[in-house]
Amino acid sequence: MTRVRLPVLDALRGLALLAMGIYHLSWDLFWFGVVDWPVDTAPGWRAFAAAIAGSFLFLAGVSLSLAHGNGIRWRAFLRREAMILAAAALVSLGTWFALGEGLVRFGILHAIAAASLIALPFARLPALAGVPLALLAGGLILALPYLPGVPALDGPWWLWTGLGDPGVSSVDYVPLTPWAGLTLIGIAAGHLLRLPQATELAATWQPTGPGGRLACFAGRHSLAVYLLHQPVLFGALWLLAAVHLIPDRASTDFIDNCSFTCALGGVDEAACRKICACTLTSLRSDDLWDNLLREPENMSFRDDMNNRHQVCVLAFDPTGAR
Structure with missing residues (x-):
């Protein structure tokens, strides 16, 4: 055949x-x-x-x-x-x-x-x-x-x-x-x-x-x-x-974990997501995000993250007022 x-x-x-x-x-x-x-x-x-x-x-x-x-x-x-x-x-x-x-x-x-x-x-x-x-x-x-x-x-x-x-x-x-x-x-x-x-x-x-x-x-x-x-x-x-046209997984996990921790403190969930998104944006704009991903246990980088998080907390009233 x-x-x-x-x-x-x-x-x-x-x-x-x-x-x-x-x-x-x-x-x-x-x-x-x-x-x-x-x-x-x-x-x-x-x-x-x-x-x-x-x-x-x-x-x-x-x-x-x-x-x-x-x-x-x-x-x-x-x-x-x-x-x-x-x-x-x-x-x-x-x-x-x-x-x-x-x-x-x-x-x-x-x-x-x-x-x-x-x-x-x-x-x-x-x-x-x-x-x-x-x-x-x-x-x-x-x-x-x-x-x-x-x-x-x-x-x-x-x-x-x-x-x-x-x-x-x-x-x-x-x-x-x-x-x-x-x-x-x-x-x-x-x-x-x-x-x-x-x-x-x-x-x-x-x-x-x-x-x-x-x-x-x-x-x-x-x-x-x-x-x-x-x-x-x-x-x-x-x-x-x-190029931030879609959220990368690390960013999504960061916002989810950050929002969960924030909400445990009694802050409104919507406000928590705004605060955490603000923190992520600040870390990226200051070129700190990649450093934090490479060395997540670096205390200096974590202090920088916490400082920016506090700034974002002040920027968003937990009741939703700016």
Whole structure:
């Protein structure tokens, strides 16, 4: 069978990228304090993130089956693996600089690279054997996290398994169990899609409008889009925060904490927010805010902050009169 690139798969990857962009933009807005959506904790948001990750891993399995079902093309496979592993290392390095210990240790790209190695032998099987075996193996991997934990696999060096307690926090954590199971299920779906009638049916869809063409373009360049979208989104918000067009998270936290402490002293809440906003503006105008962020325990900087806070208290009568 001649290998045919199916635009419908590119479009599905493009839709997954769009969903990922929506999630990450929401996370960034929460991080900068622009919104108070519980993006990192609410069950609905977590389910949304899981669905996005699962779609990428499933589509990776489908693509593997279509690309290597007639024989493993080792050069193409190893080139793809090298690109994904390099991108995964770049993500880990970048998040280490940005987040420190919260870096991505085993995220979606790490999972795709490792799951592809596990799933590749199933891609070469004939459909009659490949579909049930891939489904069986995928189901077993999906079920493994529901079994009792394995203490011997505790610790960060084994976090990629998903079978122990990693003991560390990490963003974008996508261990092989259960996630590699979805890649194997994608292999089974790819086997079915390789049937002549299914391939012909899938090939009938072609992008017609600008939205479909854009989704296909993004899907064909999914790795580049993945690597670039978050630096662009986060960087844009950081620039807006730097020029004070949106409140940065540190500023929002300062005003919230300052207002809470002020209100405990019996001052009207609205007046407290005015006082604390005034304090923040004064610190910025005197170039003291950045110093305070760098050295929050520096008593000299804290005295400067308290002095400006007192000036702002005098400027706003607790009853609202100036």
